[in-house]
Amino acid sequence: MSVATIWVVVEPANGSLTSTSLELLTHARSLASSVSAITWGEGSTLAAQAGEYGATTLYDVGDLQGALPGVPVAAAIAQLVAGNSPDAILIPTSYDGRDIAGRLSARLDRPVLTNVTGINDENGLVTEHPVFGGTQTVKAHFTGDGPGIVVVRAKSFVAEASGGAPATVVAAPVGDTGASGKASITTSHVEERTGPKLEEAAVVVSGGRGLGEADKYALIVETAKLLHGAAGASRAIVDAGWVPYSHQVGQTGKTVKPTVYIACGISGATQHMVGMKGSKNIVAINKDPDAPIFQIADFGIVGDVHKVLPALIEQLKARA
Amino acid sequence: MNVVVCVKQIPDPAAPQSLDASHNLDRSGKLILDEADTYGVEMALQLVDKAGSGEVTVVSMGSAADVAGLRNALAMGAAKAVIVSDDALRGTDALGTAKVLAAVIKRESPDLILAATESSDGYTGTTPVQLAELLGLPSITFAKSVVVDGATVKVERQTESGYDEVSSPTPCVVTVTAGVVEPRYASFKGIMAAKSKPVEILSVADLGLGGAVGPSGARQEITAVVTAESRQAGEKYVDEGDGAEKIVAYLESIKVL
Numbered sequence: 001m002s003v004a005t006i007w008v009v010v011e012p013a014n015g016s017l018t019s020t021s022l023e024l025l026t027h028a029r030s031l032a033s034s035v036s037a038i039t040w041g042e043g044s045t046l047a048a049q050a051g052e053y054g055a056t057t058l059y060d061v062g063d064l065q066g067a068l069p070g071v072p073v074a075a076a077i078a079q080l081v082a083g084n085s086p087d088a089i090l091i092p093t094s095y096d097g098r099d100i101a102g103r104l105s106a107r108l109d110r111p112v113l114t115n116v117t118g119i120n121d122e123n124g125l126v127t128e129h130p131v132f133g134g135t136q137t138v139k140a141h142f143t144g145d146g147p148g149i150v151v152v153r154a155k156s157f158v159a160e161a162s163g164g165a166p167a168t169v170v171a172a173p174v175g176d177t178g179a180s181g182k183a184s185i186t187t188s189h190v191e192e193r194t195g196p197k198l199e200e201a202a203v204v205v206s207g208g209r210g211l212g213e214a215d216k217y218a219l220i221v222e223t224a225k226l227l228h229g230a231a232g233a234s235r236a237i238v239d240a241g242w243v244p245y246s247h248q249v250g251q252t253g254k255t256v257k258p259t260v261y262i263a264c265g266i267s268g269a270t271q272h273m274v275g276m277k278g279s280k281n282i283v284a285i286n287k288d289p290d291a292p293i294f295q296i297a298d299f300g301i302v303g304d305v306h307k308v309l310p311a312l313i314e315q316l317k318a319r320a
Numbered sequence: 321m322n323v324v325v326c327v328k329q330i331p332d333p334a335a336p337q338s339l340d341a342s343h344n345l346d347r348s349g350k351l352i353l354d355e356a357d358t359y360g361v362e363m364a365l366q367l368v369d370k371a372g373s374g375e376v377t378v379v380s381m382g383s384a385a386d387v388a389g390l391r392n393a394l395a396m397g398a399a400k401a402v403i404v405s406d407d408a409l410r411g412t413d414a415l416g417t418a419k420v421l422a423a424v425i426k427r428e429s430p431d432l433i434l435a436a437t438e439s440s441d442g443y444t445g446t447t448p449v450q451l452a453e454l455l456g457l458p459s460i461t462f463a464k465s466v467v468v469d470g471a472t473v474k475v476e477r478q479t480e481s482g483y484d485e486v487s488s489p490t491p492c493v494v495t496v497t498a499g500v501v502e503p504r505y506a507s508f509k510g511i512m513a514a515k516s517k518p519v520e521i522l523s524v525a526d527l528g529l530g531g532a533v534g535p536s537g538a539r540q541e542i543t544a545v546v547t548a549e550s551r552q553a554g555e556k557y558v559d560e561g562d563g564a565e566k567i568v569a570y571l572e573s574i575k576v577l
Contacts, residue, residue: 013480013481068460070449070461095461098461101446102414102448106415106449106450106451110415110539111414111415112413112444112446113540115445130548134548136548137545138343138545139546140540140541140542142540143539143540144539179457180452180453180456180457180459182458182488182489183492184486184488185486186484186485186486188479189482190482191482202576238498239499244464252440259576281574285567294553297556299556299567300555301558303558307563309564312563312567314564315564319577
């Protein structure tokens with residue numbers, strides 16, 4: 001095995017590691033003989049889970065005291081790299097993950113490869129990146145000194161526990177991060193969510209420009225609720241301010257791989273397709289029979305979402 | 321208050337796109353202002369307006385053969401544009417881009433630097449934070465609201481479970497999500513005024529950057545471009561009042577219902 005050591009940045013969320021973190025640990029384990037993880041918050045409570053998915057050491061940056069994670073976590077990793085550099089550092093594509101990657105890249109003066117959906121060992125690590133809506137895959141690798149920084153999209157790998165012992169927790173505190181570390185969280189707001197998370201739902205119902213107006217997104221929400229799924233959105237209606245960014249599916253938003261994805265009034269811009277083409281089944285409802293979404297849909301209805309969705313809602317209610 | 325907005329001129333996303341022989345995105349056609357950047361430009365204009373003084377400068381890197389995209393930002397109300405354009409920059413990666421932008425922004429010493437969360441052509445999504453690190457500044461990404469109060473910027477930042485209120489001293493780098501404000505359409509007066517606003521074109525030598533940028537600075541290469549596994553189109557029906565019924569039957573067949 002040409003890859004000796006991989007570090008994985010693992011993100012805490014409500015006392016556990018995020019699903020993307022576990023996916024990355026699982027894949028790192030298959031590539032490298034030694035996997036370590038870096039986290040923050042309360043590392044000791046995460047050691048068992050990190051170990052179960054393959055990390056032998058868990059570096060804990062500790063309490064960030066309200067600072068956004070990007071600066072202190074990158075500073076901690078930079079300190080650790082100075083002593084014992086890994087071959088690569090894997091980071092989840094997330095709000096904080098991207099901050100950490102950017103900060104670390106500039107701090108170490110090392111390049112970063114993002115939007116990665118595959119990593120293989122071909123006499124060195126080769127990354128895969130979907131381009132043009134996922135119709136083509138670019139393969140890339142680093143050419144300079146390591147460690148290369150790789151930012152990986154959610155759902156690129158399947159998380160599997162290895163049954164490893166709890167990781168050994170090593171404190172990795174950082175000192176004063178100076179002016180760059182001055183952005184701090186004053187209040188956190190948790191938005192109420194009914195039903196599953198978008199990335200974890202078995203059914204995702206998404207709406208696009210074909211809905212015509214912001215109020216009609218209620219049809220998407222109701223259909224999703226009746227199917228015990230989550231409501232998603234295309235970039236067009238997020239940009240238009242109809243729906244919060246957190247609902248966006250696509251290149252600039254979330255990647256979803258549900259059992260069934262129901263695209264309503266979404267034409268199928270490449271931007272959108274890359275975030276949902278991995279769904280097990282795709283249903284599309286669109287007025288335009290030539291909409292690109294039909295090229296990847298397993299089941300398509302050429303029709304008006306304003307007629308089909310209310311009828312669908314009636315039928316689902318009748319079954320409930 | 322002076323605000324710099326980092327913007328990018330990109331090939332029209334609605335047009336077919338391809339990679340050139342050296343695996344760079346083919347940018348030889350018409351370039352437009354990335355729509356994702358119009359939110360930052362609008363936000364900057366509103367913040368400067370609210371502050372009562374100062375100006376908005378747009379900073380970019382890329383081909384200056386066509387600067388219609390920059391003129392678009394000027395027509396919206398930005399005071400001036402600076403673009404670093406140099407053949408030596410072809411193949412520059414995100415970190416190299418951040419180095420170039422940092423060199424320009426140092427000369428401007430703004431109170432606030434805005435950018436989109438990512439460009440709509442390259443999607444790397446790390447350049448603004450790399451830029452902040454190079455400038456030694458704090459950064460707040462994924463802003464869904466931005467307010468400047470004296471020497472403090474207050475942001476509502478998108479999170480997985482909702483949003484955080486984040487505050488930082490200025491100068492600071494802030495990336496804004498689409499939809500954060502509604503970008504104005506340039507007025508006829510704005511379009512006319514933009515024609516005489518300054519667009520400064522700089523080279524790598526002007527900034528003294530040398531080998532840190534361009535393909536050698538990128539330290540990464542594309543080894544192959546392959547056609548991805550494609551999905552096949554399945555059944556398709558025209559709704560004749562039975563569309564919902566057909567969907568229910570399909571959902572039953574895949575055991576979702």
